Amino acid sequence: MIELQTPISEDQIRALKVGDEVAITGTLFTGRDAVHKYLHEGGKLPPGVSFQGGILYHCGPVIIKDEAGNWKCVAAGPTTSIREEPYQWQVIRDFGLRGVIGKGGMGDKTLQACKEYGCVYLHAIGGAAQVLAECVKRVPNVHFMEQFGAPEAIWEFEVVRFPAVVTMDAHGNSLHKEVLAASQAELAKYV
Amino acid sequence: MNLLQDSLLELIRRTSAEIPEDVHRAILAALERERKGTIAESAMKIIDRNIALAKNKSQPICQDTGSIIFYIAGPVGLDQIAFEAAAKEAVKVATKKGYLRQNSVDSLTGKNDGTNVGPGSPTLHFHQHRSPEVAVRLILKGGGCENVGAQYSLPNEKLKANRDLDGCRKAILDAVLQAQGKGCGPGILGVCIGGDRATGYEHSKQQLLRRLDDTNPNPDLDRLEKDIVETANKLGIGPMGFGGQTTLLGAKIGVLNRLPASYFVSVSYMCWAYRRQGVSLAPDGGIAAWLY
Protein backbone atom coordinates (compact mmCIF):
# COMPACT_ATOMS: atom_id res chain seq x y z
CA MET A 1 0.00 0.00 0.00
CA ILE A 2 1.43 3.37 -1.05
CA GLU A 3 0.41 6.37 1.04
CA LEU A 4 -0.53 9.53 -0.83
CA GLN A 5 -1.18 12.91 0.76
CA THR A 6 -2.83 15.76 -1.15
CA PRO A 7 -1.62 18.04 -2.66
CA ILE A 8 0.41 15.51 -4.65
CA SER A 9 3.56 16.32 -6.60
CA GLU A 10 4.11 15.35 -10.21
CA ASP A 11 7.11 13.18 -9.23
CA GLN A 12 5.02 11.16 -6.82
CA ILE A 13 2.41 10.58 -9.49
CA ARG A 14 4.92 9.57 -12.12
CA ALA A 15 6.40 7.02 -9.71
CA LEU A 16 3.10 5.13 -9.59
CA LYS A 17 2.39 2.22 -11.89
CA VAL A 18 -0.57 0.12 -12.89
CA GLY A 19 -1.56 -2.36 -10.17
CA ASP A 20 -0.28 -0.25 -7.25
CA GLU A 21 -2.61 0.00 -4.30
CA VAL A 22 -2.76 3.44 -2.72
CA ALA A 23 -4.28 4.99 0.40
CA ILE A 24 -5.13 8.67 0.02
CA THR A 25 -5.23 11.19 2.85
CA GLY A 26 -6.22 14.82 2.42
CA THR A 27 -8.90 16.45 0.27
CA LEU A 28 -11.02 14.94 -2.50
CA PHE A 29 -13.46 16.89 -4.65
CA THR A 30 -16.42 15.05 -6.08
CA GLY A 31 -17.50 15.81 -9.61
CA ARG A 32 -19.55 13.90 -12.11
CA ASP A 33 -21.51 14.54 -15.29
CA ALA A 34 -22.84 18.04 -14.66
CA VAL A 35 -19.53 19.32 -13.29
CA HIS A 36 -17.50 17.94 -16.21
CA LYS A 37 -19.84 19.36 -18.80
CA TYR A 38 -19.81 22.71 -17.01
CA LEU A 39 -16.01 22.90 -16.80
CA HIS A 40 -15.66 21.71 -20.39
CA GLU A 41 -17.92 24.52 -21.54
CA GLY A 42 -15.63 27.05 -19.90
CA GLY A 43 -17.23 27.21 -16.45
CA LYS A 44 -15.12 28.46 -13.55
CA LEU A 45 -14.53 26.76 -10.23
CA PRO A 46 -16.15 28.51 -7.29
CA PRO A 47 -13.98 31.07 -5.46
CA GLY A 48 -11.53 29.41 -3.08
CA VAL A 49 -11.65 26.03 -4.81
CA SER A 50 -8.53 24.76 -6.57
CA PHE A 51 -7.83 21.35 -8.10
CA GLN A 52 -4.06 22.00 -8.36
CA GLY A 53 -2.23 18.89 -7.16
CA GLY A 54 -5.60 17.53 -6.20
CA ILE A 55 -7.84 14.59 -6.87
CA LEU A 56 -11.26 14.59 -8.46
CA TYR A 57 -13.60 11.83 -7.42
CA HIS A 58 -16.34 10.59 -9.75
CA CYS A 59 -18.94 10.14 -7.06
CA GLY A 60 -22.52 11.10 -6.32
CA PRO A 61 -22.59 10.63 -2.56
CA VAL A 62 -25.47 10.34 -0.13
CA ILE A 63 -25.04 13.19 2.36
CA ILE A 64 -27.22 14.11 5.30
CA LYS A 65 -27.12 16.87 7.89
CA ASP A 66 -26.45 15.54 11.37
CA GLU A 67 -28.06 16.89 14.58
CA ALA A 68 -25.39 19.58 14.87
CA GLY A 69 -26.16 20.80 11.35
CA ASN A 70 -22.95 19.42 9.80
CA TRP A 71 -22.84 17.53 6.54
CA LYS A 72 -22.23 13.87 7.03
CA CYS A 73 -21.33 11.46 4.28
CA VAL A 74 -23.30 8.22 4.60
CA ALA A 75 -22.48 6.57 1.27
CA ALA A 76 -19.70 7.44 -1.15
CA GLY A 77 -18.71 4.85 -3.73
CA PRO A 78 -17.42 5.73 -7.21
CA THR A 79 -19.60 6.17 -10.27
CA THR A 80 -18.81 5.05 -13.82
CA SER A 81 -16.02 7.20 -15.21
CA ILE A 82 -16.24 6.59 -18.93
CA ARG A 83 -19.09 9.08 -19.25
CA GLU A 84 -16.54 11.83 -18.57
CA GLU A 85 -14.18 10.64 -21.30
CA PRO A 86 -15.03 13.49 -23.70
CA TYR A 87 -14.20 16.08 -21.00
CA GLN A 88 -11.65 14.58 -18.63
CA TRP A 89 -8.46 15.31 -20.57
CA GLN A 90 -9.32 18.97 -20.63
CA VAL A 91 -10.16 19.14 -16.94
CA ILE A 92 -6.82 17.45 -16.16
CA ARG A 93 -4.98 19.94 -18.38
CA ASP A 94 -6.75 23.11 -17.28
CA PHE A 95 -7.14 22.51 -13.57
CA GLY A 96 -3.91 20.69 -12.67
CA LEU A 97 -5.39 17.45 -11.41
CA ARG A 98 -2.95 14.76 -10.27
CA GLY A 99 -5.51 12.04 -9.85
CA VAL A 100 -8.96 11.01 -10.94
CA ILE A 101 -10.85 8.41 -8.93
CA GLY A 102 -13.72 6.47 -10.37
CA LYS A 103 -14.69 3.06 -11.57
CA GLY A 104 -14.62 1.15 -14.83
CA GLY A 105 -11.60 2.96 -16.25
CA MET A 106 -11.36 5.57 -19.00
CA GLY A 107 -10.26 5.78 -22.62
CA ASP A 108 -7.31 6.86 -24.69
CA LYS A 109 -7.82 10.61 -24.43
CA THR A 110 -7.62 10.45 -20.66
CA LEU A 111 -4.71 8.01 -20.78
CA GLN A 112 -2.86 10.44 -23.05
CA ALA A 113 -3.63 13.37 -20.74
CA CYS A 114 -2.34 11.37 -17.75
CA LYS A 115 0.94 10.89 -19.58
CA GLU A 116 1.20 14.44 -20.83
CA TYR A 117 0.27 16.35 -17.68
CA GLY A 118 1.24 13.86 -14.94
CA CYS A 119 -1.96 12.32 -13.63
CA VAL A 120 -3.21 8.83 -12.77
CA TYR A 121 -6.55 7.13 -12.85
CA LEU A 122 -7.39 5.47 -9.56
CA HIS A 123 -9.99 2.75 -9.42
CA ALA A 124 -12.02 2.65 -6.22
CA ILE A 125 -14.10 -0.40 -5.37
CA GLY A 126 -17.44 0.12 -7.05
CA GLY A 127 -20.35 -0.27 -4.70
CA ALA A 128 -18.21 -0.09 -1.55
CA ALA A 129 -20.15 2.96 -0.42
CA GLN A 130 -19.86 2.27 3.29
CA VAL A 131 -16.18 1.37 3.48
CA LEU A 132 -15.38 4.47 1.45
CA ALA A 133 -17.76 6.71 3.42
CA GLU A 134 -15.93 5.67 6.58
CA CYS A 135 -12.78 7.17 5.10
CA VAL A 136 -14.57 10.52 4.72
CA LYS A 137 -13.97 12.14 8.09
CA ARG A 138 -15.46 15.55 7.36
CA VAL A 139 -17.43 17.31 4.64
CA PRO A 140 -16.42 20.95 5.06
CA ASN A 141 -18.05 22.35 1.92
CA VAL A 142 -20.38 21.86 -1.00
CA HIS A 143 -20.56 23.86 -4.23
CA PHE A 144 -23.19 24.07 -7.00
CA MET A 145 -25.73 22.34 -4.79
CA GLU A 146 -28.61 24.47 -6.09
CA GLN A 147 -27.54 24.33 -9.68
CA PHE A 148 -26.78 20.62 -10.05
CA GLY A 149 -28.56 18.88 -7.15
CA ALA A 150 -26.97 16.81 -4.38
CA PRO A 151 -25.50 13.85 -6.30
CA GLU A 152 -24.01 16.12 -8.98
CA ALA A 153 -22.64 18.88 -6.75
CA ILE A 154 -18.95 19.39 -5.93
CA TRP A 155 -18.51 18.10 -2.39
CA GLU A 156 -15.28 18.60 -0.50
CA PHE A 157 -14.26 15.48 1.40
CA GLU A 158 -11.56 15.29 4.04
CA VAL A 159 -10.40 11.69 3.78
CA VAL A 160 -8.04 9.43 5.67
CA ARG A 161 -6.51 6.40 3.94
CA PHE A 162 -9.04 6.18 1.14
CA PRO A 163 -8.19 2.95 -0.75
CA ALA A 164 -7.84 2.74 -4.54
CA VAL A 165 -5.87 0.92 -7.22
CA VAL A 166 -3.85 2.60 -9.98
CA THR A 167 -5.36 1.21 -13.18
CA MET A 168 -4.07 3.89 -15.58
CA ASP A 169 -0.66 5.36 -14.92
CA ALA A 170 1.29 8.32 -16.25
CA HIS A 171 3.36 6.08 -18.55
CA GLY A 172 0.60 5.17 -20.94
CA ASN A 173 -0.33 1.85 -19.29
CA SER A 174 -3.91 0.81 -18.68
CA LEU A 175 -4.91 -2.27 -16.72
CA HIS A 176 -8.30 -2.04 -18.42
CA LYS A 177 -6.74 -2.45 -21.85
CA GLU A 178 -4.58 -5.34 -20.65
CA VAL A 179 -7.47 -7.24 -19.08
CA LEU A 180 -9.70 -6.61 -22.09
CA ALA A 181 -7.09 -7.97 -24.51
CA ALA A 182 -6.30 -11.00 -22.33
CA SER A 183 -9.96 -11.88 -21.74
CA GLN A 184 -10.76 -11.49 -25.43
CA ALA A 185 -7.98 -13.91 -26.32
CA GLU A 186 -9.17 -16.32 -23.64
CA LEU A 187 -12.79 -16.20 -24.78
CA ALA A 188 -11.72 -17.08 -28.33
CA LYS A 189 -10.66 -20.47 -26.95
CA TYR A 190 -14.10 -21.29 -25.63
CA VAL A 191 -16.51 -20.18 -28.38
CA MET B 1 -48.61 6.09 7.86
CA ASN B 2 -50.54 2.89 7.52
CA LEU B 3 -49.20 -0.59 8.13
CA LEU B 4 -48.72 -1.39 4.45
CA GLN B 5 -46.63 1.73 4.00
CA ASP B 6 -44.54 0.83 7.05
CA SER B 7 -43.96 -2.63 5.66
CA LEU B 8 -42.87 -1.28 2.29
CA LEU B 9 -40.57 1.21 3.98
CA GLU B 10 -38.95 -1.61 5.94
CA LEU B 11 -38.67 -3.64 2.74
CA ILE B 12 -36.86 -0.74 1.08
CA ARG B 13 -34.56 -0.22 4.06
CA ARG B 14 -33.57 -3.83 4.26
CA THR B 15 -33.15 -4.21 0.50
CA SER B 16 -30.86 -1.19 0.38
CA ALA B 17 -28.76 -2.14 3.42
CA GLU B 18 -28.55 -5.94 3.37
CA ILE B 19 -27.32 -8.39 0.77
CA PRO B 20 -29.56 -11.45 0.58
CA GLU B 21 -28.05 -14.50 2.18
CA ASP B 22 -27.75 -16.55 -1.04
CA VAL B 23 -25.71 -13.78 -2.67
CA HIS B 24 -23.58 -13.23 0.39
CA ARG B 25 -22.59 -16.88 0.37
CA ALA B 26 -21.54 -16.65 -3.26
CA ILE B 27 -19.45 -13.56 -2.48
CA LEU B 28 -17.67 -15.29 0.40
CA ALA B 29 -16.89 -18.26 -1.84
CA ALA B 30 -15.47 -15.86 -4.44
CA LEU B 31 -13.28 -14.20 -1.82
CA GLU B 32 -11.86 -17.61 -0.92
CA ARG B 33 -11.10 -18.37 -4.55
CA GLU B 34 -9.01 -15.26 -5.27
CA ARG B 35 -5.25 -15.62 -5.04
CA LYS B 36 -3.84 -14.18 -1.83
CA GLY B 37 -2.16 -10.82 -2.10
CA THR B 38 -3.71 -9.84 -5.43
CA ILE B 39 -5.71 -6.68 -6.06
CA ALA B 40 -8.65 -8.96 -6.86
CA GLU B 41 -8.46 -10.34 -3.34
CA SER B 42 -8.20 -6.82 -1.91
CA ALA B 43 -11.29 -5.84 -3.86
CA MET B 44 -13.27 -8.81 -2.55
CA LYS B 45 -12.15 -8.05 1.00
CA ILE B 46 -13.37 -4.48 0.72
CA ILE B 47 -16.67 -5.74 -0.71
CA ASP B 48 -17.05 -8.15 2.19
CA ARG B 49 -16.27 -5.43 4.73
CA ASN B 50 -18.74 -3.14 3.00
CA ILE B 51 -21.54 -5.69 3.27
CA ALA B 52 -20.99 -6.01 7.02
CA LEU B 53 -20.75 -2.26 7.56
CA ALA B 54 -23.92 -1.48 5.61
CA LYS B 55 -25.89 -4.02 7.53
CA ASN B 56 -24.61 -2.88 10.93
CA LYS B 57 -25.19 0.78 10.20
CA SER B 58 -28.42 0.18 8.32
CA GLN B 59 -27.08 2.30 5.46
CA PRO B 60 -27.17 1.79 1.69
CA ILE B 61 -24.71 -0.88 0.53
CA CYS B 62 -24.03 1.23 -2.52
CA GLN B 63 -24.76 4.92 -2.91
CA ASP B 64 -26.48 4.28 -6.22
CA THR B 65 -29.68 2.94 -4.78
CA GLY B 66 -30.82 2.32 -8.31
CA SER B 67 -34.06 1.90 -10.19
CA ILE B 68 -36.79 0.94 -7.77
CA ILE B 69 -38.61 -2.07 -9.17
CA PHE B 70 -41.46 -3.73 -7.29
CA TYR B 71 -42.98 -7.08 -8.25
CA ILE B 72 -46.28 -7.67 -6.56
CA ALA B 73 -48.15 -10.95 -6.68
CA GLY B 74 -51.59 -10.80 -5.09
CA PRO B 75 -55.11 -12.15 -5.19
CA VAL B 76 -57.90 -10.95 -7.43
CA GLY B 77 -59.29 -7.79 -5.90
CA LEU B 78 -56.03 -6.40 -4.55
CA ASP B 79 -56.40 -2.62 -4.78
CA GLN B 80 -53.53 -1.76 -7.10
CA ILE B 81 -54.19 1.96 -7.00
CA ALA B 82 -54.00 2.09 -3.21
CA PHE B 83 -50.95 -0.17 -3.27
CA GLU B 84 -49.18 2.08 -5.74
CA ALA B 85 -49.95 5.14 -3.62
CA ALA B 86 -48.54 3.42 -0.53
CA ALA B 87 -45.43 2.35 -2.44
CA LYS B 88 -44.83 5.91 -3.63
CA GLU B 89 -45.20 7.29 -0.13
CA ALA B 90 -42.84 4.65 1.22
CA VAL B 91 -40.29 5.61 -1.45
CA LYS B 92 -40.56 9.28 -0.50
CA VAL B 93 -40.04 8.53 3.18
CA ALA B 94 -37.20 6.10 2.44
CA THR B 95 -35.50 8.85 0.44
CA LYS B 96 -35.87 11.35 3.28
CA LYS B 97 -34.38 8.84 5.67
CA GLY B 98 -31.42 8.20 3.37
CA TYR B 99 -32.25 4.55 2.59
CA LEU B 100 -32.47 5.73 -1.00
CA ARG B 101 -30.43 8.42 -2.68
CA GLN B 102 -32.21 11.28 -4.45
CA ASN B 103 -31.88 9.36 -7.63
CA SER B 104 -34.63 10.18 -10.10
CA VAL B 105 -34.06 12.85 -12.70
CA ASP B 106 -36.39 14.49 -15.22
CA SER B 107 -34.92 13.27 -18.51
CA LEU B 108 -35.64 16.48 -20.38
CA THR B 109 -34.86 19.21 -17.86
CA GLY B 110 -32.27 17.34 -15.78
CA LYS B 111 -34.10 18.43 -12.62
CA ASN B 112 -34.10 16.18 -9.60
CA ASP B 113 -36.94 16.98 -7.24
CA GLY B 114 -35.40 14.79 -4.56
CA THR B 115 -38.38 12.53 -4.00
CA ASN B 116 -37.58 9.54 -6.25
CA VAL B 117 -41.20 9.63 -7.37
CA GLY B 118 -42.01 10.56 -10.95
CA PRO B 119 -42.87 8.99 -14.30
CA GLY B 120 -41.47 5.42 -14.19
CA SER B 121 -40.20 5.71 -10.65
CA PRO B 122 -40.90 3.53 -8.79
CA THR B 123 -41.85 0.84 -11.29
CA LEU B 124 -44.52 -1.60 -10.17
CA HIS B 125 -45.33 -4.92 -11.83
CA PHE B 126 -48.58 -6.45 -10.63
CA HIS B 127 -49.42 -10.06 -11.12
CA GLN B 128 -52.55 -11.89 -10.00
CA HIS B 129 -52.60 -15.33 -8.55
CA ARG B 130 -55.24 -17.57 -7.00
CA SER B 131 -53.79 -17.72 -3.50
CA PRO B 132 -54.77 -15.04 -0.95
CA GLU B 133 -51.09 -14.25 -0.30
CA VAL B 134 -49.65 -10.84 -1.18
CA ALA B 135 -45.96 -11.19 -1.96
CA VAL B 136 -43.92 -8.07 -2.65
CA ARG B 137 -40.45 -8.35 -4.12
CA LEU B 138 -38.14 -5.43 -4.63
CA ILE B 139 -35.05 -4.99 -6.75
CA LEU B 140 -32.87 -1.89 -6.52
CA LYS B 141 -30.83 -1.92 -9.67
CA GLY B 142 -27.96 0.49 -10.06
CA GLY B 143 -27.12 2.45 -13.17
CA GLY B 144 -23.57 1.21 -13.69
CA CYS B 145 -24.64 -2.38 -14.14
CA GLU B 146 -27.80 -1.45 -16.03
CA ASN B 147 -25.62 0.37 -18.56
CA VAL B 148 -23.71 -2.80 -19.43
CA GLY B 149 -26.87 -4.78 -20.15
CA ALA B 150 -27.14 -5.82 -23.79
CA GLN B 151 -29.64 -7.13 -26.27
CA TYR B 152 -28.59 -9.26 -29.23
CA SER B 153 -30.62 -10.00 -32.31
CA LEU B 154 -29.68 -13.39 -33.73
CA PRO B 155 -28.22 -14.39 -36.09
CA ASN B 156 -25.19 -12.22 -35.37
CA GLU B 157 -22.56 -12.61 -38.01
CA LYS B 158 -19.73 -11.01 -36.10
CA LEU B 159 -20.18 -13.39 -33.18
CA LYS B 160 -20.97 -16.32 -35.49
CA ALA B 161 -24.06 -16.73 -33.35
CA ASN B 162 -26.93 -18.62 -34.95
CA ARG B 163 -30.48 -19.02 -33.77
CA ASP B 164 -29.79 -21.87 -31.39
CA LEU B 165 -28.55 -22.42 -27.85
CA ASP B 166 -24.94 -22.20 -28.94
CA GLY B 167 -25.72 -18.83 -30.52
CA CYS B 168 -27.32 -17.69 -27.26
CA ARG B 169 -24.19 -18.82 -25.41
CA LYS B 170 -21.97 -16.76 -27.70
CA ALA B 171 -24.14 -13.70 -27.25
CA ILE B 172 -24.22 -14.02 -23.45
CA LEU B 173 -20.45 -14.51 -23.21
CA ASP B 174 -19.93 -11.52 -25.48
CA ALA B 175 -22.02 -9.45 -23.06
CA VAL B 176 -19.70 -10.58 -20.24
CA LEU B 177 -16.64 -9.67 -22.28
CA GLN B 178 -18.00 -6.25 -23.21
CA ALA B 179 -19.03 -5.52 -19.62
CA GLN B 180 -15.53 -6.21 -18.27
CA GLY B 181 -15.53 -4.77 -14.73
CA LYS B 182 -17.74 -1.82 -15.59
CA GLY B 183 -20.89 -3.22 -14.00
CA CYS B 184 -19.12 -3.66 -10.63
CA GLY B 185 -18.33 -7.31 -11.02
CA PRO B 186 -18.35 -10.02 -9.97
CA GLY B 187 -21.79 -9.86 -11.52
CA ILE B 188 -24.91 -11.90 -11.88
CA LEU B 189 -26.67 -12.24 -15.22
CA GLY B 190 -30.38 -12.33 -15.80
CA VAL B 191 -31.01 -13.50 -19.35
CA CYS B 192 -34.07 -13.91 -21.52
CA ILE B 193 -34.07 -15.88 -24.75
CA GLY B 194 -36.92 -14.72 -26.98
CA GLY B 195 -39.69 -12.22 -26.42
CA ASP B 196 -39.66 -8.79 -28.04
CA ARG B 197 -37.29 -5.96 -27.21
CA ALA B 198 -39.38 -4.84 -24.24
CA THR B 199 -40.56 -8.17 -22.83
CA GLY B 200 -37.10 -9.67 -23.36
CA TYR B 201 -35.40 -7.18 -21.10
CA GLU B 202 -38.26 -7.30 -18.64
CA HIS B 203 -38.10 -11.07 -18.38
CA SER B 204 -34.31 -10.96 -18.04
CA LYS B 205 -34.72 -8.76 -14.95
CA GLN B 206 -37.30 -11.09 -13.49
CA GLN B 207 -34.66 -13.85 -13.57
CA LEU B 208 -32.85 -11.83 -10.92
CA LEU B 209 -35.67 -12.67 -8.52
CA ARG B 210 -34.50 -16.27 -8.53
CA ARG B 211 -32.26 -17.52 -5.73
CA LEU B 212 -28.66 -17.94 -6.85
CA ASP B 213 -28.59 -21.54 -5.62
CA ASP B 214 -31.78 -22.66 -7.39
CA THR B 215 -31.85 -25.03 -10.34
CA ASN B 216 -33.39 -24.19 -13.66
CA PRO B 217 -36.22 -26.69 -14.27
CA ASN B 218 -35.26 -26.85 -17.93
CA PRO B 219 -32.18 -29.12 -18.14
CA ASP B 220 -30.83 -27.41 -21.27
CA LEU B 221 -31.03 -24.00 -19.65
CA ASP B 222 -29.61 -25.37 -16.40
CA ARG B 223 -26.59 -26.67 -18.30
CA LEU B 224 -26.22 -23.37 -20.11
CA GLU B 225 -26.39 -21.39 -16.85
CA LYS B 226 -23.60 -23.45 -15.33
CA ASP B 227 -21.53 -23.34 -18.48
CA ILE B 228 -21.82 -19.55 -18.70
CA VAL B 229 -20.58 -19.07 -15.14
CA GLU B 230 -17.77 -21.56 -15.55
CA THR B 231 -16.59 -20.14 -18.86
CA ALA B 232 -16.91 -16.52 -17.74
CA ASN B 233 -14.74 -17.32 -14.74
CA LYS B 234 -11.98 -18.59 -17.02
CA LEU B 235 -11.74 -15.26 -18.80
CA GLY B 236 -9.69 -13.58 -16.07
CA ILE B 237 -11.74 -10.39 -15.94
CA GLY B 238 -12.16 -10.70 -12.20
CA PRO B 239 -13.64 -8.45 -9.51
CA MET B 240 -13.91 -4.85 -10.77
CA GLY B 241 -12.17 -5.98 -13.95
CA PHE B 242 -8.85 -6.06 -12.06
CA GLY B 243 -8.12 -9.56 -13.35
CA GLY B 244 -8.87 -12.61 -11.21
CA GLN B 245 -10.82 -15.79 -10.75
CA THR B 246 -14.39 -14.60 -10.32
CA THR B 247 -16.08 -12.70 -13.10
CA LEU B 248 -19.62 -14.00 -12.50
CA LEU B 249 -21.37 -15.18 -9.36
CA GLY B 250 -24.32 -16.57 -11.25
CA ALA B 251 -26.38 -16.65 -14.43
CA LYS B 252 -30.13 -17.16 -14.60
CA ILE B 253 -31.76 -17.78 -17.94
CA GLY B 254 -35.44 -17.68 -18.84
CA VAL B 255 -37.24 -18.12 -22.11
CA LEU B 256 -40.24 -16.54 -23.85
CA ASN B 257 -41.84 -17.35 -27.15
CA ARG B 258 -40.75 -15.16 -30.03
CA LEU B 259 -42.01 -14.17 -33.44
CA PRO B 260 -40.66 -16.23 -36.33
CA ALA B 261 -38.90 -13.10 -37.56
CA SER B 262 -37.20 -12.22 -34.25
CA TYR B 263 -34.69 -13.93 -32.01
CA PHE B 264 -33.55 -11.74 -29.15
CA VAL B 265 -31.16 -12.58 -26.36
CA SER B 266 -31.51 -9.95 -23.63
CA VAL B 267 -28.95 -9.73 -20.88
CA SER B 268 -29.37 -7.77 -17.66
CA TYR B 269 -26.24 -7.47 -15.59
CA MET B 270 -26.55 -7.14 -11.83
CA CYS B 271 -23.60 -5.91 -9.79
CA TRP B 272 -22.24 -7.68 -6.71
CA ALA B 273 -24.32 -5.16 -4.70
CA TYR B 274 -27.29 -7.34 -5.50
CA ARG B 275 -30.16 -5.65 -3.74
CA ARG B 276 -33.17 -7.89 -3.84
CA GLN B 277 -35.58 -8.71 -1.06
CA GLY B 278 -39.18 -9.65 -0.62
CA VAL B 279 -41.92 -9.90 1.94
CA SER B 280 -45.09 -11.81 2.31
CA LEU B 281 -47.75 -9.51 3.79
CA ALA B 282 -50.20 -10.35 6.55
CA PRO B 283 -53.87 -9.48 5.94
CA ASP B 284 -53.44 -6.21 7.90
CA GLY B 285 -50.52 -5.16 5.67
CA GLY B 286 -47.80 -6.02 8.19
CA ILE B 287 -44.82 -8.19 7.31
CA ALA B 288 -45.62 -11.88 7.77
CA ALA B 289 -42.36 -13.31 6.39
CA TRP B 290 -39.21 -12.43 4.49
CA LEU B 291 -38.86 -14.19 1.18
CA TYR B 292 -35.07 -14.39 0.85
Ligand code: SF4
Ligand atom coordinates in the same frame (compact mmCIF):
# COMPACT_ATOMS: atom_id res chain seq x y z
S1 SF4 C 1 -23.12 -0.99 -10.54
FE1 SF4 C 1 -24.00 -1.57 -8.58
S2 SF4 C 1 -22.33 -1.58 -7.10
FE2 SF4 C 1 -21.68 -0.47 -8.90
S3 SF4 C 1 -22.09 1.66 -8.43
FE3 SF4 C 1 -23.83 0.88 -9.57
S4 SF4 C 1 -25.26 0.14 -8.04
FE4 SF4 C 1 -23.31 0.41 -7.05
